[in-house]
Amino acid sequence: xxxxxxxxxxxxxxxxxxxxxxxxxxxxxxxxxxxxxxxxxxxxxxxxxxxxxxxxxxxxxxxxxxxxxxxxxxxxxxxxxxxxxxxxxxxxxxxxxxxxxxxxxxxxxxxxxxxxxxxxxxxxxxxxxxxxxxxxxxxxxxxxxxxxxxxxxxxxxxxxxxxxxxxxxxxxxxxxxxxxxxxxxxxxxxxxxxxxxxxxxxxxxxxxxxxxxxxxxxxxxxxxxxxxxxxxxxx
Numbered sequence: 186x187x188x189x190x191x192x193x194x195x196x197x198x199x200x201x202x203x204x205x206x207x208x209x210x211x212x213x214x215x216x217x218x219x220x221x222x223x224x225x226x227x228x229x230x231x232x233x234x235x236x237x238x239x240x241x242x243x244x245x246x247x248x249x250x251x252x253x254x255x256x257x258x259x260x261x262x263x264x265x266x267x268x269x270x271x272x273x274x275x276x277x278x279x280x281x282x283x284x285x286x287x288x289x290x291x292x293x294x295x296x297x298x299x300x301x302x303x304x305x306x307x308x309x310x311x312x313x314x315x316x317x318x319x320x321x322x323x324x325x326x327x328x329x330x331x332x333x334x335x336x337x338x339x340x341x342x343x344x345x346x347x348x349x350x351x352x353x354x355x356x357x358x359x360x361x362x363x364x365x366x367x368x369x370x371x372x373x374x375x376x377x378x379x380x381x382x383x384x385x386x387x388x389x390x391x392x393x394x395x396x397x398x399x400x401x402x403x404x405x406x407x408x409x410x411x412x413x414x415x416x417x418x419x420x
Contacts (some may be wrong), residue, residue, distance in 0.1 A: 199282040200301075201256030201293055202263035204275040207303070207317050207349060208327040209342075216344070216352035218300065219324065221272055223251065228327050231300045231355035234284075246287050246294040256280055257292035267306060274320055274331035277304040302358040305346050308334035314361055318343035 205218040208228050217228040224238040235245040237252040246253030257263050260279075266272055279302040286295035308314050314332035318341040323329045333343060344352070350359035 193288065199286070199293065201258060201280050201282055202260045203254075203256040203278050203280060204263055204266050204272055205278055206275050206320070207330045208323065209317075209330055209344060209349075209352070211326050211328065213342075213344075214352065216349045217327070218278070219327070219329070220255075221266075221275055223255075226324060228324065231353050231357050232298075234297050235295070244285075245296050246285065248287070251294070253287075253294045253296060254280075254282075254298050255292060255294055256282065256298075259291075262291060273306075273309070274329075276306065276332070278302070279304075299355070300353075300357060302360060303346075303350070304360045304362055306332050306362050308332050308337055310334060310337055312336065314346070316343040316345055317349050 205220055206225075208217050208219050209215070210217075217230050219225050219228045224235075227236070227238070233254075235253045237243060237245055237247070237250060239250070239252065241247075241250065241252070243250065243252075256278075260277075263277055267275060267277065278300050281299045281301055282293050282295045283298055284296035286293045305314050305317065309331070312334035315335050316333045316338050317330035318333035318338050320329040320331035328342065330343070330349075333341070346359040346361050350357045
């Protein structure tokens with residue numbers, strides 16, 4: 186006798202929460218995400234279909250496999266995962282569960298998703314992040330990013346949260362935690378409506394990132410002026 190799971194027919198796609206690492210393509214023209222556990226070697230975009238991480242040909246989410254995207258029902262459960270040491274630089278995603286899914290007590294395993302919103306946490310130093318900067322690791326063709334404040338970004342390859350949202354596309358919303366008025370969202374160009382314009386929090390973050398880079402370059406120029414081009418300090 187073959188057991189069948191009970192079927193659900195929701196009027197609207199379910200919403201879930203998960204954490205992931207933001208990544209930037211090697212050429213700097215694309216933004217995506219990579220998971221923190223199973224399937225972490227496979228970057229995915231804002232709208233993506235799951236594939237079996239074990240290379241099997243069945244369609245996720247297979248009942249006898251653990252393939253597919255994963256998320257939890259409650260935002261607080263996803264935020265709790267950000268407390269662990271290995272996940273401190275991850276970001277929080279709000280996703281819409283699409284296609285077939287299997288419901289569990291605390292979350293879903295499912296076939297397709299749309300990332301609706303990203304919440305960027307604070308910098309490792311505790312200050313508000315104004316950028317997503319090179320985290321020091323990555324995947325072939327992709328550079329992992331982490332939240333970074335204006336004082337820590339320096340010359341590290343980085344993008345502002347607003348720029349990351351534009352590169353990711355598909356109407357992705359990006360929120361910086363700890364920024365007053367951070368409910369102003371960022372949407373990719375072409376999403377339609379007045380939401381295409383950046384709000385005050387995003388413009389402040391862009392300006393802070395530019396100022397941080399300018400300060401770093403001025404510091405380097407001052408050091409060169411003290412030592413002279415390729416020589417010891419001038420008396």
